[in-house]
Amino acid sequence: MTTSRIAARVRRIKPSPSTSAADRANELRRQGKSIVNLVVGEPDFDTPPHIRQAAAAAIERGATRYTLMAGTVELREAIVAKLERENGLRYAMNEIIATSGAKSAIYNAFAITLEPGDEVIIPAPYWVSYPDMVLACEGTPVTVACPESQGFKLAPAQLEAAITPRTRWLLINSPSNPTGASYTAAEYRALAEVLERHPHVMVMTDEIYEHIRFDGETTPHLLVEAPALRDRTLIVNGVSKTYAMTGWRIGYAAGPVDLIKALDTLLSQSTGNCCSVSQAAAAAALNGDQSFVAESVAVYKQRRDRTLALINDIPGLSCATPPGAFYLYINCGGLIGKTTPEGKCLNEDGDVVMYLLESEGVAVVAGTAYGLSPYFRLSIATSIETLEEGCTRIARAVAALR
Numbered sequence: 237m238t239t240s241r242i243a244a245r246v247r248r249i250k251p252s253p254s255t256s257a258a259d260r261a262n263e264l265r266r267q268g269k270s271i272v273n274l275v276v277g278e279p280d281f282d283t284p285p286h287i288r289q290a291a292a293a294a295i296e297r298g299a300t301r302y303t304l305m306a307g308t309v310e311l312r313e314a315i316v317a318k319l320e321r322e323n324g325l326r327y328a329m330n331e332i333i334a335t336s337g338a339k340s341a342i343y344n345a346f347a348i349t350l351e352p353g354d355e356v357i358i359p360a361p362y363w364v365s366y367p368d369m370v371l372a373c374e375g376t377p378v379t380v381a382c383p384e385s386q387g388f389k390l391a392p393a394q395l396e397a398a399i400t401p402r403t404r405w406l407l408i409n410s411p412s413n414p415t416g417a418s419y420t421a422a423e424y425r426a427l428a429e430v431l432e433r434h435p436h437v438m439v440m441t442d443e444i445y446e447h448i449r450f451d452g453e454t455t456p457h458l459l460v461e462a463p464a465l466r467d468r469t470l471i472v473n474g475v476s477k478t479y480a481m482t483g484w485r486i487g488y489a490a491g492p493v494d495l496i497k498a499l500d501t502l503l504s505q506s507t508g509n510c511c512s513v514s515q516a517a518a519a520a521a522l523n524g525d526q527s528f529v530a531e532s533v534a535v536y537k538q539r540r541d542r543t544l545a546l547i548n549d550i551p552g553l554s555c556a557t558p559p560g561a562f563y564l565y566i567n568c569g570g571l572i573g574k575t576t577p578e579g580k581c582l583n584e585d586g587d588v589v590m591y592l593l594e595s596e597g598v599a600v601v602a603g604t605a606y607g608l609s610p611y612f613r614l615s616i617a618t619s620i621e622t623l624e625e626g627c628t629r630i631a632r633a634v635a636a637l638r
């Protein structure tokens with residue numbers, strides 16, 4: 237047997253399950269099957285014109301060279317202004333770093349802080365990448381199941397029970413991918429009360445879906461509710477979801493100077509600064525006209541409401557109303573134990589997802605990928621026609637079960 241050339245810390249991680257599901261759907265499409273792809277986790281809108289124009293202007297004026305590692309002064313000033321305007325938080329320029337997507341901020345924050353075996357508390361369901369990022373940095377993901385009955389959110393007693401002397405981080409993603417669950421101000425205060433007893437625990441807040449909120453709700457901020465946590469909290473955010481800018485790869489972190497400095501050092505010796513042209517675009521997004529945000533959220537809301545109604549009409553499926561983000565996390569417990577027309581028993585949500593794909597060409601992602609079963613995630617970041625077609629097919633597939 238040959239020993240692997242790949243390091244153990246990398247062999248412990250797996251490719252993103254949503255990418256694998258999308259790959260399988262694309263493969264079936266290439267084979268000529270009609271596929272309704274409800275996997276993708278990115279806005280289907282184009283980046284608004286004023287942002288694209290800012291990027292074009294940046295290219296023309298020659299903003300095509302290395303920038304400061306932490307990001308241009310223009311972009312960091314825009315982030316400082318955003319945090320003050322939208323969140324009521326004051327950050328200095330040296331407490332902010334721009335990264336190649338929020339993903340890079342999260343991964344590198346683990347890379348600069350985790351010693352082998354250090355624990356990261358990850359409420360489940362979680363975004364698929366978190367546990368693998370922790371593993372890649374030789375940490376130990378400590379997932380805590382947060383069932384639907386508690387709104388898919390971490391309860392203070394669960395947090396208390398999960399903390400050990402090895403806990404480095406609590407990771408909070410609100411609104412959440414995949415459930416849309418969003419912590420209220422009071423829930424933040426209750427979690428903060430626990431954290432006050434455990435000063436060694438840092439908090440990472442992944443706020444990438446901050447603005448995708450329905451029913452007139454806004455997203456509270458942990459640090460507004462618990463300012464005492466400021467010196468051990470790392471805010472992670474970015475422009476990908478809010479401004480339909482997933483391909484531009486701009487995220488950022490805001491937090492204590494020692495963490496930001498270490499991120500700067502590690503990134504300067506690895507990827508270097510994020511794309512100069514994208515930084516100009518992101519500054520324009522944060523500083524410019526915000527009407528795209530409300531307009532796109534109104535469209536997501538229509539899709540959410542329509543798709544929820546269709547899904548909740550299907551016997552065996554149920555979905556709680558997500559207050560944010562652009563996914564439905566659908567409970568498929570009522571299908572477990574049923575048999576397909578081919579005689580295969582559906583034993584878990586992965587079987588349900590394979591059945592929907594192979595029988596009706598509907599691509600969704602199994603709840604196992606997010607750490608809480610039996611569910612599947614359906615993305616509403618696609619046209620209402622596609623969503624209706626997807627639901628019709630899901631209903632047909634379910635009706636064929638025995």
Ligand code: PMP
Pocket residue numbers: 277336337338339340363409412413442444473474475476482485486487
């Ligand atoms: N956090 C969550 C919860 C996400 O869903 C995503 C995108 N799927 C990201 C972070 C990554 O965002 P970015 O494109 O800025 O890297």
